[in-house]
Amino acid sequence: MTVYRADLQVHSCLSPCGSLESSPRRIIAAATARQLAMIALTDHNTTANCPAFAAAAARIRGVTPVFGAEVTTAEEIHVVCLFAELATAMTFGAFIHQHLAPVQNNPELFGDQPIVDADEQVLGFEERLLVGTTDLALDALDDEVHARGGLVIASHIDRPINSLFSQLGMWPAQVTLDACDLSPRAQDSAWRGRVPPAIPFVRTSDAHFLEDIGRQATAFAMAAPTFDELAMALRGAQGRCIVPPADLVAATPEPSCTHPI
Amino acid sequence: MTVNEIVSALELTVVSELQDSAVTGAYAADLLSDVVGNAQPGNVLITVQVHRNVVAVAGLVGLAAVIITHGRVPDSDVLTAARDNNVTVLTTAESSFTVAGRLYALGVRSA
Known part of the structure; x- marks a missing residue:
């Protein structure tokens, strides 16, 4: 097994709270510079910048893109939903769009929501307010993502706003x-x-600005930096595991797997 | 004031089994972490929250009843959990604001 660092929650310029500089191309570049093996694009309630993210990652190589969204449930819990394949993520994105409250964005209040390509050309603007709430209950979202082969991570559970514990x-x-x-x-x-x-x-950066990418990440002991290996590491299956930060500091060549399963 | 009296006065719909008891006061919130931290035993909770945990929190705090407002209806599994745990769940088409105002007018306070 090899230790790979992954940042599983990053916002692009499409998220209303995201920096306009955070194009998919620059996010991939930042991930490469910070030696992240995997990075996930998880804009609020949309996957519309994932095609650019895939194209940018394909050019550079060396960093595995993970495609997803940070979905707001009916209980207003933020949930990171991750997929291996771009096509699956885009189908899921269309599903989320159908369930997102039909409220128009006000760019003066929330900022623009630009959809871009891998060369940072603006393709259009998402007009629906992406920080809105879906009508999907946590249970329903959990089932939906798993049925599509994805992974479900409750975001920042310690925070007093939009976290599983604050809401439930x-x-x-x-x-x-x-x-x-x-x-x-x-x-x-x-x-x-x-x-x-x-x-x-897990630890993710939840970066809304380029400089925050990888500020927090999770180290996984895996055979390769792939989505399937990531899923196994989260389960602690077949020798894959999350590497505790203390083991990384000690530079243990064969990290001990302390995951309970 | 009792749960039964509130049901009659506000014309609430009983969607689980009604457990009549004395009401010590009322609390209005949708964040269940806030309810855990601030609601008092014997309170009625006024909320739009229909997640199953509203029943768990009602049991934890010892709420007299939960009033689900604004026409929201909990799923059947939530109501099953409510019956299993002797939690009274009531619904109304009125908003949380209106329900709170009407309870206040009846003399119910936060405590």
């Missing part, structure tokens, strides 16, 4: 999330007791 108060029964994401200041130990032991913690 406690861990909900009957969800099958693949991981929970913790913000930089959150300690694993403070949250471990509130999340079932089978569900691992």
Whole structure:
């Protein structure tokens, strides 16, 4: 196994709160510069910049793109949904669009929502407010993503806004999330007791600006930096695992797998 | 004031089994973390939140009842959980603001 770093939550210029400089091309360049093996594009409730992300990644190589979105559930929980294939992500994006509240964006309040290509040419503007809420309950979204072969990660569960715990108060029964994401200041130990032991913690940058990409990332021990290997590492399957930060600091050649499964 | 009296006064729909008890006050919130932190035992909760955890939180806090407002209807599994846990779930077409105002006019306070 080899240790690969992955940043599984990054916003592009299409997210209303995202920097206009964060084009898919520059996100891929930043990922390469920061030696991330995998990077996911997860704009709010849209996958429309994923084609440019795929094209930019194909030019550079060396970094595996993961395609997805950060979806807002009916309970206003932010959930990162990830897919291996661009086509699957785009079909999912169309599904999300059907479920997103039909509220128009006001660029003066929320900023522009440009859809771009891999050369940073503006192809158009998303007119629906992407920070809006879908009518998909957490359970329904969880089932939908898994049915499409994707992974589901609850975003920044420690935060007081739009997190699983802020909205639901406690861990909900009957969800099958693949991981929970913790913000930089959150300690694993403070949250471990509130999340079932089978569900691992990951760290993502949630970058809205280029300089934040990879600020936080997760190290995975895998055979290769692929989506399927990532899914196995989250499950702790077949020797794949999440590498605890302490093991990275110690530069352990064969990282110990402490994932509970 | 009791749950039964509130149901009659506000013409609420009982969608689980009604457990009549004394009401100590009311709390209005949609964030269940806020309900866990601030609602008091015996309160009725006024909310648009229909996730199953509203039942879990009602049990945790010891709420007298949950009033789901604005015409929202919980899924059947939520109502099953409510019956299994003796949590009274009530619905109304009125908004949370109106329900809170009417309860206040009846003398119910936050406590």
